[in-house]
Amino acid sequence: xxxxxxxxPERATDLASPSPSTGRAAAAPRRAPRFSDLGLRIAGxxxxxxxxxxxxxxxxxxxxxxxxxxxxxxxxxxxxxxxxLWLEIGRTLGGWALGIGIATLxxxxxxxxxxxxRIAYRLAKAxxxxxxxxxxxxxxxxxxxxxxxxxxxxxxxxxxATFWPILLQTIYGVQDVDPVARDTARSYGLPPLARFxxxxxxxxxxxxxxxxxxxxxxxxxxxxxxxxxxxxPGLGQAIVVAQSNANPTRMYALIIVAGLLGWALNxxxxxxxxxLLRWHPAQRQEAGK
Amino acid sequence: MLExxxxxxxxxxxxxxxxxxxxxxxTVNDQEFVCxxxxxxxxxxxxxxxxxxxxxxxxxxxxxxxSPVTGPPEEMAFVFQDYSRSLLPWMRxxxxxxxxxxxxxxxxxEAKEATDEALTAVGLAGSGQLYPWQLSGxxxxxxxxxxxxxxxxxxxxxxxxxxxxxxxTRAGLEDLLLDIWQRxxxxxLFVTHDIDEAxxxxxxxxVLQAPASVRRSVEVSxxxxxxxxxxxxxxxxxxxxxxxxxxxxxxxxxx
Numbered sequence: 001x002x003x004x005x006x007x008x009p010e011r012a013t014d015l016a017s018p019s020p021s022t023g024r025a026a027a028a029p030r031r032a033p034r035f036s037d038l039g040l041r042i043a044g045x046x047x048x049x050x051x052x053x054x055x056x057x058x059x060x061x062x063x064x065x066x067x068x069x070x071x072x073x074x075x076x077x078x079x080x081x082x083x084x085l086w087l088e089i090g091r092t093l094g095g096w097a098l099g100i101g102i103a104t105l106x107x108x109x110x111x112x113x114x115x116x117x118r119i120a121y122r123l124a125k126a127x128x129x130x131x132x133x134x135x136x137x138x139x140x141x142x143x144x145x146x147x148x149x150x151x152x153x154x155x156x157x158x159x160x161a162t163f164w165p166i167l168l169q170t171i172y173g174v175q176d177v178d179p180v181a182r183d184t185a186r187s188y189g190l191p192p193l194a195r196f197x198x199x200x201x202x203x204x205x206x207x208x209x210x211x212x213x214x215x216x217x218x219x220x221x222x223x224x225x226x227x228x229x230x231x232x233p234g235l236g237q238a239i240v241v242a243q244s245n246a247n248p249t250r251m252y253a254l255i256i257v258a259g260l261l262g263w264a265l266n267x268x269x270x271x272x273x274x275x276l277l278r279w280h281p282a283q284r285q286e287a288g289k
Numbered sequence: 290m291l292e293x294x295x296x297x298x299x300x301x302x303x304x305x306x307x308x309x310x311x312x313x314x315x316t317v318n319d320q321e322f323v324c325x326x327x328x329x330x331x332x333x334x335x336x337x338x339x340x341x342x343x344x345x346x347x348x349x350x351x352x353x354x355x356s357p358v359t360g361p362p363e364e365m366a367f368v369f370q371d372y373s374r375s376l377l378p379w380m381r382x383x384x385x386x387x388x389x390x391x392x393x394x395x396x397x398x399e400a401k402e403a404t405d406e407a408l409t410a411v412g413l414a415g416s417g418q419l420y421p422w423q424l425s426g427x428x429x430x431x432x433x434x435x436x437x438x439x440x441x442x443x444x445x446x447x448x449x450x451x452x453x454x455x456x457x458t459r460a461g462l463e464d465l466l467l468d469i470w471q472r473x474x475x476x477x478l479f480v481t482h483d484i485d486e487a488x489x490x491x492x493x494x495x496v497l498q499a500p501a502s503v504r505r506s507v508e509v510s511x512x513x514x515x516x517x518x519x520x521x522x523x524x525x526x527x528x529x530x531x532x533x534x535x536x537x538x539x540x541x542x543x544x
Contacts, residue, residue, distance in 0.1 A: 180374035187341055187367040188389030188440060189360075198388060202379045279379040279420055 067249045076253040085238075085254075089261065092234035095151055095223045096265075099158025100215055107163050108208065111170025115204070121171065128167070136161035136222055137229075144230055154226045154234070161222050162215035169211025173204025206273075206280045213269040220262050235261070290476055291317040291340070291444055296349035298335050304347050309335040311500040313349070317444075317478055322470055324487035325480045327497030328537060333480045336497070337448050340478070341367045353444065363393060366437035370449040372430040376421035382408070383417035386436045393440065400439075407439035408432075410469060427458035431465065438469060445470075447479045451486070460517050463490060467515060484537070488529045489515060496536045505536045 035043075049069050055061045056068040079085040114121045136157055147153040177200050185195045227236025235258050242250040277283050296313040299306045309332045317323050327333045338344040340351050342361040351358040353365065361367075369375040376385050386407055390400035408414050411431040421429050430450060437445055447466075451459045467490060470477050481487050487494045488509055496505040509529060511520055520526060 178374045180369055180371050181377060183343055184367070184369065184375045184377075185389075186343060187361045187365075188392070188436075189363055190389065190392050194392055199377070202377070205379075277379075279422070281378075281422075284422065 065248055067252065071249050072252040072256070075249045076256055079250070079253055079257070085257065088233070088235045088238045088254075089257065091151075092220075092223045092227065092236070092261070095154035095158060095226070095232070095234065096216070096219045098151070098155045099223070100162050100212070100219050102155065102159045103162040103166055103215065104212065106159075107166035107211075108170050111167045111208075112174055112200075112204075114167075115171040115174025116200075121175075128164070132164045132168070136218075137225055140226065140229060143226075149230045149232055151232065153230060154223055154232050157226055158219045158222050161218050165214040165218065166208070166211040169207045169214075170204060173207030174200055176207070177203045206277050206282070209269070209273045209277060213266065213273070216265050216269055217262065220258075220265060224258055290319045290321070290354060291478070292350075292352045293340065294350050294352075296336070296339060296351065297347050298332075298339055298344065299347045300335075308347070308500045310339065310346070310502070312502045315495055315503050315506070317476055319443075320474050320476055322467075322477045322479065322490060322492045324491035324494045325478065325497055326484065326487045326494050326533060326537065327480075327482065327499075329482055331497050331499035333482075333497060334448060337367075337446055337478075337480055341365060341446050343367075364443040366440045366442035366445055368430075368433050368437050368445065368447045368450045370452050372426065372433045372450075372453075373421070375433055376429055376436075378420065378422055380421075381417065382413065382419050382421060382424070382432050385421060385432060386417075386439050389436065389440055403439040403441065404435075407435040410438055410472070411435045411465060425458075426454045427462060430454060430462060434462075434466070434469070438473065442475060444476045444478065447477065449481055450479075452481070452483075459486075464517065466490070467513075471514075484530050484533045485521070488526060488533065489517075489520060494529075494533060496533060505533075507533060507536075 052061075052066075052069045056063055056066050114124050139157060139160060140153075143153045143156045147156050181199050181203065182195065185199045190198060223234060224236040224239075226232050227234040227238075228240055229236075231237050231240070235254060239251055239254045239258070242248075242254055274283050293313055293315050296310055297308055298310040299308045313336060325333055325336070335344070339346045340358070342351075342358045342365070345359070353362050356362075377388075380388060383404060387400045387404040390403060391397075395403065404417075405414070408417055411434050413428060413431055413435060416424065416428070416432075421432055424432065433450070451462050454462065463486065466477070466479075469475075477490075479487075479490060488511070491509050494507045494509060495503050496507070498504040507529065511523060511525055511529075
């Protein structure tokens with residue numbers, strides 16, 4: 001019986017929307033573009049950078065707060081070749097990884113249980129709906145009180161925040177196993193454990209992957225927030241330090257680092273999904289037939 | 290071989306509620322090809338689910354070779370209508386066919402041999418490394434048939450297996466099924482709502498009426514092997530088709 005709940009706001013349908021330049025779309029005949037896609041993208045970036053540079057140098061933007069973009073990238077380059085930046089990145093990523101790791105270890109088994117048992121799900125639903133909407137940053141004072149201002153505080157916040165998307169995606173994934181697939185396994189006499197490993201887990205995997213990718217983005221936001229607000233060591237704290245040292249150039253360079261970090265993590269997750277879930281409709285490179 | 294006696298199935302908590310199957314009685318002989326014909330909603334699928342052990346009947350009994358069916362029996366394989374959902378998209382064709390065999394106690398080598406043989410039998414020997422969704426609908430259903438074959442069942446239950454493929458493909462699949470049925474000497478219970486298909490395939494056609502019980506049992510004595518063109522041109526084919534049409538029509542008319 002399929003009783004996948006009606007309250008399913010984050011189904012895995014958004015799983016890495018297939019890029020339009022792959023598969024059949026690429027094979028379809030179309031007019032030769034006047035400019036290559038990559039060329040246009042680069043041109044767009046260069047234009048924005050040039051406008052920023054000129055605006056700053058011409059004094060349209062107050063130079064004290066908006067240093068020329070070339071200086072920011074120069075600073076970025078200098079930072080990239082020194083170990084302190086990598087230490088800060090490591091500290092931020094350490095909290096990120098520990099928090100997601102703990103959340104995953106707790107959320108996936110619990111999600112499997114709640115997804116498989118209708119009664120357990122009903123019991124837990126109200127509790128989940130109560131805790132899930134709590135903005136994690138609202139727990140910062142509590143976290144500082146209990147864990148101080150170091151890594152533990154950061155890990156606590158990230159674990160709390162990322163636990164929910166992973167839990168819910170796991171529940172949805174387990175609930176959404178195709179009843180025909182389940183019947184097929186039963187009719188061929190697969191014992192319950194085999195049905196779980198052969199049918200339930202693989203069908204839930206795309207949902208869980210989406211949950212992890214969402215969790216990764218949330219975790220980075222919280223890591224940097226905790227470092228900014230509380231002063232836990234990491235990228236966020238480095239940004240505050242640069243700001244209070246009246247070094248806006250460095251501050252911007254670090255902001256760029258934070259952005260790149262988020263992009264790299266997301267790309268990493270997408271690459272793993274593409275590899276492990278290549279059977280999933282969102283990842284398929286070839287259409288049927 | 291397969292005996293159904295006084296089978297009754299009611300969904301929901303009340304055993305006296307509206308039954309989906311009521312008082313179903315029939316027997317399928319060894320190596321017989323029986324088609325169950327009924328209009329949609331007459332309880333065909335519910336009946337099959339009870340026969341296959343996927344659902345427990347509310348009352349009555351199903352026995353397979355003298356032992357009562359209480360869960361999916363090892364001697365039975367089920368081919369679902371919805372091949373795209375019955376085949377697992379994360380497994381390649383080879384594994385889709387092979388995965389049940391391990392739980393039947395076959396060694397890896399035996400499973401591989403059975404899989405290769407079954408895929409060859411349905412003409413998909415070269416497609417083992419593809420994913421099911423890379424195949425056409427007809428090929429996907431052939432994979433599902435291969436999976437059932439590799440399982441080496443005595444009884445093959447088929448729930449409108451060819452209802453969602455185009456007519457051309459369907460004729461090919463019907464002939465493939467007849468060929469396999471004769472070659473492997475299995476018993477087939479084939480549910481369909483298509484009169485022509487039932488007459489073409491079966492030794493015997495059972496017409497179901499809602500709630501599923503047997504209204505009519507019609508012997509099909511058309512010569513075998515059957516041929517899509519010749520068999521369907523025989524006067525006897527036309528007569529059987531008219532008889533079954535009347536039987537089906539009589540029950541749907543009042544509705």
